[in-house]
Amino acid sequence: MATEDVRYRQSSQYRLWSFSPSHLQTLREKTTSLAATNISNRLRASSPPVDPLPDFLTPADEAMLLNFYIVDLLRAAQFLELPSEIQATAAIFFRRFYVTHSLMTYPPRALTMTCIFFACKAEGYFYRIQKFADKFPGITSEEVLAAEYVLCQGLRFAFDVRHPYRSLEGAMMELRRLGDFDEKRLVRAHGRARDILKFSPLLTDAYFHYTPSQIMFGALAMADEGLLQRLLRDAFAGQSESAKNQVLEIVQNCRAMLEKEPPERRTTYWDASASKETMKPLNKKLKKCRDPDRVDLVALQKARREQALQKVKAKTATKEDGDVFGTSNGAKIDDERGAKRRRVAEGGDMFGPPM
Known part of the structure; x- marks a missing residue:
């Protein structure tokens, strides 16, 4: 019988979307550089040609804007009263897509709506497209659907996202079985850890570097270090201390990453007056250096459909x-x-x- 670790290593999340920090940084730098080069060529070839060229986003700029739009995505998902798992799936879809695509290439505002709607499909949560679009003034169903295939390609058609929520429930059941702690402490730690998991991993690269269980342990360590130590002591009973310390080191590294974006920052991100001044220059910079061929995704999709239809007609001519x-x-x-x-x-x- 396969262990949980073996099953996870067979998942698309591990095989396609797990990276070392250095590898992930290299991928993002290449993505930003390639986007700047391609957009420069298009702007020079436009009529009239753009001269001088705008300042392009740096990888650091893209990282800041990425989190800004993920928070926007979470706000929209909460407005729709979607379950936590669907909100997290949408955020991870968005974060995965912009590993190999630049914010300068595909407009992030449009992709947030597409990610939310597609996450509902991926998690088996039925939502009619027209009802979905009607929830957001100024958004049409065509705009929501226009980037679906592009999103699927960017995700490498890997739609399975493993979250740490079930791991947390299992950990709390195990702590209750051990019987070493009073219920109030467990309830308090459970609520705090769940708040962390609904925000901190989505605003960091935790899903790219750690397993769902490791992310859960990192959140539990933030919530109550004593509970984590008790679980590890029971799990490694009869084993060497070095094995336990090795796991603990990974968990502490994950905890350090989660602590960069604690759930308390949610209010800071969502306070328009606080975030507007920080993000306004970056959004202005993004607007000037966007790919002119991909600004309107609806028009781009129509053009691609017409091109594909013409090819089919040519092949099936009598x-x-x-x-x-x-x-x-x-x-x-x-x-x-x-x-x-x-x-x-x-x-x-x-x-x-x-x-």
Whole structure:
């Protein structure tokens, strides 16, 4: 029987979306650099050509804007009263997509709506597209759906997202079984850890570097270090101290990452007056250096559909037998048909004489 760790290593989250910090940083730097190069070429080739070229976003700029839009996404998802798992899935979809795509290439505001709607599908939560679009003034169903296929490609068609929420419930059940702590302490730690998991991992790269269980332990360490130590002591009973310390080190590293974005910062991010001044220059910079060919995703999708339709029509155009089978084969078929007609006209059997 496969262990939980083995099953996780078979998941697309581990195989396709797990990176070391250095690898992830390199990917993002390449993405930003490639986007700047491509957009520069398009702006120079435009009519009239853009000169001088705008200042492009840096990887640090993109990181700040990415979190800003993820918070916007979470606010919209909470407005829709979606479950925590769907909110988290939408945020992780958004974060994954912008590993290999720059904010300068595909407009993040449009992708937030697409990620939320597609996360509902991925998690089996039915939401009619028109009802969804009607919730947000100024958003049409066409705009929500326009980036769906682009999103799927960016996610490498890997829609499974493993979250740490169930791990937390299992940890609390185990702590209750051990019976070393009073219920009030457990309830308090559970609430605090869940608040952390609904925010901190989504605003950091925790999902790229750690397993769901490790993220859960990191949040529990923030909530109540004593509970974490008790769980590890029971889990590693009879094993070497070095094995436990190795796991503890990973958990503490995860905790340090989560502490960079504690849930208390939610109000800071969502306070328009506090975030507006910080993000206004970056959004202004983004507006000037966007890819001109991908600003309007609805028009881009229509153009691609028309191009694909023209290719299909060209392939399925009516052809003569000679065009399909070749001139000699076509002539041979005509001769056979003529011989059958002559036999029938002469009173003969079109299928030949009796055997």
